Amino acid sequence: MNRRDFFKGLAISAFTASVGSNLIEKADAFTVKTYPITTKFPEKDKLILYSERPPLLETPRQYFDRAITPNKLFFVRWHLADIPTYVDLNSWRLKIQGNVKNPIEFSLDDLKTKFEPVSFYAVLQCSGNGRNFFKPKPKGIHWNHGAMGNALWTGVRLKDILNYAGIKSGSIEVAFDGLDKPPYPKTPDFIRSLPLDRVLEEDVILAYEMNNEPLPYLNGFPLRLIVPGWYATHWIKSVSRITVLDKPLKNFWMEKAYKLPDNDCECIKPGEKPEKTKTITTMNVKSVIAKPLDNSIVKVGEVIKIAGVAFDYGSGIRDVLLSFDNGKTWEKANLGTYLGRYSFREWFFYYKPKKKGKLTIMSRAINNDGQMQPFEIGWNPGGYKWNVVDKVQINIV
Amino acid sequence: MKKIIFLLLLGFSTNLFASDSKLNLPIYSYPLKEGKGKQLVETYCQMCHSVGYILNNAGVDKKTWEHIVHHMIHDFKAPIDEKSAKEILDYLVKNYGTKNK
Structure with missing residues (x-):
């Protein structure tokens, strides 16, 4: 065979x-x-x-x-x-x-x-x-x-x-x-x-x-x-x-x-070798923006639906927050039906762009244990566990 | 001559694919860059995986390509002799290294 x-x-x-x-x-x-x-x-x-x-x-x-x-x-x-x-x-x-x-x-x-x-x-x-x-x-x-x-x-x-x-x-x-x-x-x-x-x-x-x-x-x-x-x-x-x-x-x-550096940040400097490693196990808290897609063109005054999913390792999603000013202020997205603690949690938000130009939309999930997506994550040799605050940029015309 | 070999291979391959397989998976040919070592890459690397893996890792530095080739030989036991491995590495670094993102 x-x-x-x-x-x-x-x-x-x-x-x-x-x-x-x-x-x-x-x-x-x-x-x-x-x-x-x-x-x-x-x-x-x-x-x-x-x-x-x-x-x-x-x-x-x-x-x-x-x-x-x-x-x-x-x-x-x-x-x-x-x-x-x-x-x-x-x-x-x-x-x-x-x-x-x-x-x-x-x-x-x-x-x-x-x-x-x-x-x-x-x-x-x-x-x-x-x-x-x-x-x-x-x-x-x-x-x-x-x-x-x-x-x-x-x-x-x-x-x-x-x-x-x-x-x-x-x-x-x-x-x-x-x-x-x-x-x-x-x-x-x-x-x-x-x-x-x-x-x-x-x-x-x-x-x-x-x-x-x-x-x-x-x-x-x-x-x-x-x-x-x-x-x-x-x-x-x-x-x-x-x-x-x-x-x-x-x-x-x-x-x-499937090994991670066995230290607090599960990270090392690129090119270095971890002193100790451990097997990757649980997922971390994460949200992803599905729509609008990056570089979408949107008209001023036209309401758009921003939508995505969020999940973690099983504590469940408490909130998904969105920012339209690079993280200075945050607004709560609406959460969809709860389908169990290990499931994707759908979320959505209706948004009306007010002025022309490029706009970055950020999403950040928080789980029931209080953990939230970070703005940056340390590097690891396997490139595992990416869960940084998600972003898309839209073009308002 | 090349055509004959090709037809032979074609017959050989289709026979093997015509088993009781319920699922017919597609085969893709990828646009691999011309250059010294290309043939070795096609012969050895494609024994176990498509060229898609190579293109997807384009842009990594020389050290990472070295690591990958080493990983294939030592961890996955790819039967590549030292001379061929060096030529494969040179090809990958030259055509799919940091300058070729």
Whole structure:
């Protein structure tokens, strides 16, 4: 399997290196500054293309004017290019193994019928969402605001499944492996672990539905780990093997990837090396302005709707404040319906521009723990956790 | 000759794609700059990922490109010999370095 796919990869390299095929989509609009909108991906509508192998697709900013992100517009991010494009549910099984009393396998039907279903809204956000705004540019995909989305996830509690299998004493972590594989067999497979105490919380589930539909393949069909409040790196896609561990999982992904400087600001000076690092976990408080778009032209006296979303790690959003004078004064935006503490909170504000010229609109969210978006954030090598006060500039004519 | 190889590859690839895949993913060709080392970049880098990754990281400094190439070889085990790695790095720094944002 690996070998075949490795050769498939080689074939693609040689293939794309050749000239003049009309079977290949030409990414002409793709430059180092602009990325084309693609509509060529199955299951998906208009998304921004960064890469197709593995697929890296960003949700355009204007779609964050609503609390629920439709599956078709939900961002896509895989680490390894050999992603599942077909799963036969007759033979697919979820394996529970490792430090358990009864190693066991479940079909998707078993999961749906043997355990109590749970549903809640939760924001899925890539650790590197907003990486493009850090200066200097950290390495990695330079996402703007669109490596995030909010969906209604339905599935089963991980706690129920693990208790069914029986967790042996001495267990400390649980490892998750998905169906994605590296094209080159020696590349470390994407397997990550979570601390056992987090896994046993009520809100950690394995979801088989996203917004009342089976998950798109590109978002982790048939089963995805949901860790609300925590960054997407923990939300393993197409989970097929769960291993209970009595010692920490050691691999590239756990030891070197998704690390933050372990100090108060979680930051360092660019070019320096952090003394100590820690694994990224909870998200911070953030708001994003979806509309109007940057550089929109608006007429004096014409009322415009400013809209966006706000969220945090689960304390919930208390307020979203807007400023039209570079942060001197702030006005409260209207908040939309509350859909749960892990959900996007929609917000909006009607504004009537009074005089001609350029105007900067700023948004700043405050959560129920009193934390608010900062005006600046320290640099970290991964370009993670961007949550600076959001801004758009409009042109009033 | 080039055309024959191309057709062979075309046949090879379409056969592999014509499995029972439910999802047919598109393939894109990206406008990679001409220059010494381009072919090595196409051969080695595209084994595991599209050129999109390279273009998206354009504008990083030499040290960061070094870090990235090193990361591919040491962490992701890309089978790139030292001489090719150097040529790839030179190509990336020259064509997608800080002067090429």
